[in-house]
Amino acid sequence: DVKVTQSSRYLVKRTGEKVFLECVQDMDHENMFWYRQDPGLGLRLIYFSYDVKMKEKGDIPEGYSVSREKKERFSLILESASTNQTSMYLCASSSGQAPYEQYFGPGTRLTVT
């Protein structure tokens, strides 16, 4: 079974702090994704990576950056956390082959105070 793990289930940070969210997958998947999920807004793609050191902006990249130094690890960075970044953050991975399904981690509930 594909396993996607995220470094923290719950995180509380203060406004202005730099925040790192880590994601690791164990299936040698090419593609990795970061989403945030908010009530009424659904899943929104922040960034994705289709290869090591390759990244592309998603729909809402502002205030975020990412790093993928190794194939299995994809990090989301909040350079200066703000209260409007309080959300559930979900990491996913995909093989990049049909049917292009994505496998999700358990999520990190981030609260910025």
Next chain:
Amino acid sequence: QKEVEQDPGPLSVPEGAIVSLNCTYSNSAFQYFMWYRQYSRKGPELLMYTYSSGNKEDGRFTAQVDKSSKYISLFIRDSQPSDSATYLCAMTESTGANSKLTFGKGITLSVRP
């Protein structure tokens, strides 16, 4: 018009009911259609996928795609309290390794014992 529209819900049904969950979409290039189930405070998990038009059955679950109407459905027979979750539809074009999924916002289903 959003690319994928999903009834916002929530939906509450008695145990044993047949449940119909639906999504409409506007992009005729979508080829792969998926349903994800997300339990509270967990990441989404893939329930089933369908390629192009047609039906697919897996136990009590049936996925149906009508590409001519740009309409997909998930039917749950003999619904159980354990089916209580948020259901998200997702779809993608078959454009290769960088394929992303477009998600509906999800509908929360509650099955009453």
